[in-house]
Amino acid sequence: METDCIEEALPAGTRLLHIGPHKTGTTAIQGALFAAKDTMPAHGVDFPAHSRHPMEAALAACARPAMMGDTVPTDKHWTRLLDAVRATGDRTSVISSEFFADAQDDETLARIVEQLGGERVHILITLRPLARIMPSQWQQYVQNGLRMGYGDWLEHMLRKAPYEQPNPSFWRRHRHDRLVERWARVVGPERVTVVVVDDGDRDGLLRTFEALLGLPAHLLRPVPDAANRSLTLAETEMLRKLNVEFRGNGLPDELYSKLVRNGAVTHMKNACSPTPQDVKITTPRWAVEAAGAIGAEMTGTIAATGVRVVGDTALLSAVPEAGSEAAREVSGVPRIAPEVAAQALYGALAAAASAPVRHSAPAKARTVHQTSSKELVRVLGHRCLKKLRRR
16 A cells, blocks of 8 residues: 655754664665765765764664674763764754664653654654564574574574573564654654665665655765675574584684674675675564564554555565565585685674784693694684784
């Protein structure tokens, strides 16, 4: 069902808070807004964040932990963003972070809204079908240390009540009807807009943001970002098995952030593009149908809240035909290409080399041949961590 279209922009002076959730086009929007931050002011719109994505500020505001091994967010991150927002004065401004969707209670939501401008704040929520979100979200969890395979993960998320393990954040983010209800309860339904993302219209979300903000058409343009591409099934499985080894050897989280996520994975994404021969992460039929049923239930609940909905809500409950890419079973064993493995290894080595070491005088110790491989890995990890902290 087609719903509301945008005929006029939000009132001048609105502070538009885009809360995601994850995997709904957030990176594309943030990249386009950041790229246009110097041209938007001429049209009365400011992008006050100092970076493309003020993730640390959003995490601090929601009292949520950082990604595995990353810098711990503090009130300073949030205060810096608030200062930048206040500096926009009476002008329209836009803030975007999918981590605002992780805020759990009404008190936290109310505090965020009040600090950003109270009645001037308008909430924007972007939604996609669960069947498309699930594989993307799983591989993102793997990039943050998850060790569970996709099939088992789907079983836990869809069949094993209370559906909170191993990732309790999944349904906090992606039970979209409850997400909409939480924010509408705090600001009122008249100050919430839900946008259903149509994956068949690549630039549709950019055009929607332009219309909401009163910007000229095509001012926001896609920004290529290889580092944001999804991993193939083989790449994700390679990383998942590395996670098993990493945890099994008791290595520190800071090492994972530096060498694995921001070293191996980032370099692999930038250096290697998926080919038609690569196996993508695909969802079994039973899970696709379960996602469609949940989507239909959520659509009805969202409509009952009275918030403004832009786009075709039927997309949220659509079930792909059997045999389509989003619904087929994975056949065969995914194989990682030697070049991809080499680039991942190089990324980890380059990240380690970026932290120079001050060599101390040699100490008496056992030879390498007298030390177990497990202990060698643990010692190497702790030495790398010491280098990072010294840096």
